[in-house]
Amino acid sequence: MDREDDREVQAKLLSDTHRTEESLWWSVWIESKKLWIVAGPAIFTRLSMFGVFAIAQAFIGHIGNTEMAALSLVFHVLVRFSIGVLMGMSSGLETLCGQAFGAKQYHMLGIYLQRSWIIESGFSLLIIPLFIFSAPILISLGQTEDIALMANTISLWYIPILLLYIFNFTLQMYLQAQSKNMIITWLAMLSLGLHVLGCWVLAQGIGLGVAGLMVSMIFSSWMPIIGQLIYVFYYCPHTWTGFSMQAFNGLWPIFKLSISSGVMLCLEIWYNSALILLTGHMEDATIAINALSICLNINGWELIISFGFLAAASVRVANELGRGNTKAIKFAIVVVVATSLAIGVVIWALILGFRHNFSYIFSNSAAVADAVSDLSILLVFSILLNSIQPVLSGVAVGAGWQSVVAYVNIICYYLIGLPLGILLGFVAGLGVKGIWMGMMGGTASQTLVLLYFTCKTDWDKQVLIAKARVNRWLIPPSNEFDNIIA
Template identity: 45%
Template sequence: MESPLMGNGAGDATCLSSPESAELHPAPSLVLVPEDEDGDYPAVRTFDDAKSIFWLESSRLWAIAGPIAFNILCNYGINSFTNIFVGHIGDVELSAVAISLSVIANFSFGFLLGMGSALETLCGQAYGAGQISMLGVYMQRSWLILFVTCFFISPLYMFATPILKLLGQEADIAELAGTFTIQVIPQMFSLAINFPTQKFLQSQSKVGIMAWIGLAALILHIVMLYFFIEVFGWGTAGAAAAYNISAWGIALAQVVYIVGWCKDAWTGLSRLAFHDLWPFARLSVASAVMICLEIWYFMTIIVLTGHLADPVIAVGSLSICMNVNGWEGMMFIGINAAISVRVSNELGSAHPRAAKYSVIITICQSFCIGVLLMSIIMVTRNHFAVIFTDSHEMQRAVAHLAYLLGITMVLNSVQPGVAVGGGWQAVVAYINLFCYYVVGLPLGFLLGYKTHLGVEGIWIGMICGTTLQTLILVLMIYKTNWNKEVEQASERMKSWGGQSWGEDEASQEEKMAHSMVMVSFEPRE
């Protein structure tokens, strides 16, 4: 049955700039008259309606996206400036640290980020439904699960050198990369605290503090890199030390803010955090697979490049391009996190039209930003590599790949971030698996090794997989029944949320476990 929020005609509200209201208001306004008490957006019937909703939603979106994107860019800047400082030590050091951060560290980063992203669905919809007290419980469960996951990932760090050699990396690069990887194990454990606290704050739109923490950490990191590498001469070991200190500084600063200034959502440690860890882990793994398949895809491209002739230049040039692409990617992760917050909050509040319009407006704006960034890359293609390396040969190799970098940036910009907010993790995981690993990687291998296109061929294959994934996600959003998404979010919150905390605890926990399975594996029509 169609939601009354959607309306069919006479009951729909209009903007103040409509013809009827113009007689009463000679100067048209962009302020919307709410359709009903619930505050959903009115249906778009005129250009003025569209313009009003565009500006209103844009202000709401960027109030969240701006600080989140800035925080993520600062966090990514810690990685990027680590590469920049190490790159001026030498080409081997640049390739080794790039391999460590792009392959081993990205493996754990992707998996832990994905597991932490389960909170975007649960916390966002719980906050929209007014069940704020549950946010702290969800975050504590995520802490526990991510910490345990870190112990399982640790062997990957400890045996990085033989793993990289097995994957075909040159011995000198693998040895140095393995040493650096062991030195940054503390950074991995910081992510078990960092990601859940980020999602906790994002779901409530408390994102300003995240931006300030990110900026302080980035400045501190650059200062430490300068002293540890340039002044003290500690080389890659100094880079690892700065990396660990900055990562833990971010994680602990966010926890301090939550404990001290989020009294409504943080009510202290709760024994409920230890209940139903397995169902919660299943939801976390579903989120992790969805995100990891994309992050590991780029990681695999770096590994394949290591098998080409002259791997130092091949890996180094591609790593620089991936680093620049990562800056853009981190910004769009911020935008996607914001739209995930908007969608989950609106679904939790039973506003289907607001969720739908949020997605449409975000995709349009993101595409424009992607085109602008591509233009900047093309104009500066012969010069931007100077930031990362003093090697003229490496700079020429990067310039040769610039046009592929520009295309990738546009594709990244239009990948919608609504999947997490709507609880579609499992479906998108299958889409990513097919597009990236059935289409993109085999095609890249074929073009890179069988047609002698080298790095270009591998990257072209990657672009084909990304294009297919983007088209499928856009089609999926186009065909989404937002009324049904509201109904599913409502059922999810009834089971998860504390609307019946007076019930027998075993019965309540049983409902919560059932809802976990539903969120993770329920097929969408």
């Protein structure tokens, strides 16, 4: 009988273990679906946005090396600066909309959206002079005169695209907080197709060169924004109740959160800008900038995938904080980090396999191809780091830790990574490799700090903080006709 009892106990334990494993995999499947509902469209949207530049770079690379280097400078310095400011400020909206949606205060999403438009419009006006006077700015930063003058021409064309960033990032944050961002994906697909056609016809068919590329870029960038605005105004009745004068109330706390969010993300995005600026001081800067730009381009494709998971992590954490479900928060973090890292490993293997060939997509130069192949080892390790770090930043955004992470970024990036890169690149004579290695050290240290914060956080306390934030900025729903446009 004892043996029979033992067998029954063992059978029960095996059965319970099997049920537990099934339950775990089912939970992973459910969480993955929630994750990809946000991450999939967010990844494709960012790939499309980045693809607009990559397509232009592919076309302009066959016009000339100076034009390609100039476009790279504009994108990696001026445009990254602008994206850093405006997308960073929009990440404050990501926190507010995500937590308000989780707390079922749906009407507040439209109010938060309008407040962000007001605040970011003011900041965009302060950025425009950088594009108008880009030539003297780039020359003062050590760039050659011919590249700087061509960059000035391109940057003037870029001003209409700069203005759309006010709506681009805020609309993304607003829609993805509700898991309604599939509309952005369809519009992004249309935009990318039109841009390929526009570049082909205007730059090569008609022969307008740089002007043709920029006209195509302006048109293909604004088209999806108009589509998103129409969708929000007519197909989001619960979260968009029309323009309201309430948007002008309580701007100061939103401004402070936007500033801390902007600083946090700017410090990350500008980091690569510092890398390409330092490269401009090396001998044969044109080849070095082009090679590094191609590597950063590939890195950017993977980083944008990780930024899609940043968005997913932010939305999942913010929504569950609004609902008060700490167990779901922890599980969501594990799933999103594991998923992003797995994709990073696949890209890592592909780049190693094709490191001698992929540069020819962007340039016909054999010298550039050799330089890219030489940098590919650093590229793949950057990709592995980028598979984890942005996702942890998304956790910070969802929880509203932007101001704390801003200080972490200053220390890790600019007090550790940047000085180390200068030391290895210029003092130790390792050139571009040394600069990149040092800055990877800053990224690695920042990743470790964020991982420590995430693991040690008391999520029950964070739920209370999130509820207090939602209640502090809550405006009761009104049935009065105080909307300008219903």
